[in-house]
Amino acid sequence: AQSVTQLDSQVPVFEEAPVELRCNYSSSVSVYLFWYVQYPNQGLQLLLKYLSGSTLVESINGFEAEFNKSQTSFHLRKPSVHISDTAEYFCAGTYSGAGSYQLTFGKGTKLSVIP
Amino acid sequence: NAGVTQTPKFQVLKTGQSMTLQCAQDMNHEYMSWYRQDPGMGLRLIHYSVGAGITDQGEVPNGYNVSRSTTEDFPLRLLSAAPSQTSVYFCASSYQVLGTGELFFGEGSRLTVL
Numbered sequence: 001a002q003s004v005t006q007l008d009s010q011v012p013v014f015e016e017a018p019v020e021l022r023c024n025y026s027s028s029v030s031v032y033l034f035w036y037v038q039y040p041n042q043g044l045q046l047l048l049k050y051l052s053g054s055t056l057v058e059s060i061n062g063f064e065a066e067f068n069k070s071q072t073s074f075h076l077r078k079p080s081v082h083i084s085d086t087a088e089y090f091c092a093g094t095y096s097g098a099g100s101y102q103l104t105f106g107k108g109t110k111l112s113v114i115p
Numbered sequence: 116n117a118g119v120t121q122t123p124k125f126q127v128l129k130t131g132q133s134m135t136l137q138c139a140q141d142m143n144h145e146y147m148s149w150y151r152q153d154p155g156m157g158l159r160l161i162h163y164s165v166g167a168g169i170t171d172q173g174e175v176p177n178g179y180n181v182s183r184s185t186t187e188d189f190p191l192r193l194l195s196a197a198p199s200q201t202s203v204y205f206c207a208s209s210y211q212v213l214g215t216g217e218l219f220f221g222e223g224s225r226l227t228v229l
Contacts, residue, residue, distance in 0.1 A: 009155065032215050043205055043220030051215050090157060094215065103218065107157035
């Protein structure tokens with residue numbers, strides 16, 4: 001079965017420090033990868049996605065993720081975090097080639113930014 | 116600019132009761148889905164639909180029914196509620212059925228089964 005693994009359930013980090021949230025996916029014929037963010041008491045919102053092309057993708061609020069096929073990873077990074085980045089982050093993947101229409105989500109990583 | 120609307124936001128049921136969680140989207144999306152979110156489990160797909168009249172099971176379909184009579188609406192029915200169904204439920208839709216498109220989520224429905 002296809003799977004997405006988020007290696008850390010909680011990540012505390014001080015404000016203005018860099019952060020990396022790790023995500024690994026099971027390999028398949030082809031794959032589309034996403035990062036979603038969930039702020040408290042809200043639904044999920046798309047942060048960024050990789051479909052094809054450049055392996056480095058960026059969001060409008062300073063996050064970036066790099067698709068690494070050899071390591072089957074899609075880690076999320078930000079060079080300097082803000083208090084407002086405190087949220088839960090979900091890595092997700094869609095696997096094509098088998099008529100699959102659904103995303104598989106990781107279990108989430110709670111990012112806590114400490115003032 | 117409503118997007119995906121879920122009702123109710125909160126519900127308390129007794130074991131054995133039935134209820135329907137409503138989901139409506141005004142973006143003319145073909146793809147709609149229901150997820151449940153439990154602590155430490157991430158989101159798990161319950162049922163999904165790729166268009167009116169077409170539904171299919173996800174990872175955890177037992178105890179839930181869905182139907183898709185219109186493009187806009189995708190209700191989730193709990194037939195006989197159990198405490199294990201205590202969860203936060205999210206409806207999501209997408210314009211792209213092949214999995215490359217963004218999922219738009221509702222704000223969630225928090226269900227407690229006593």
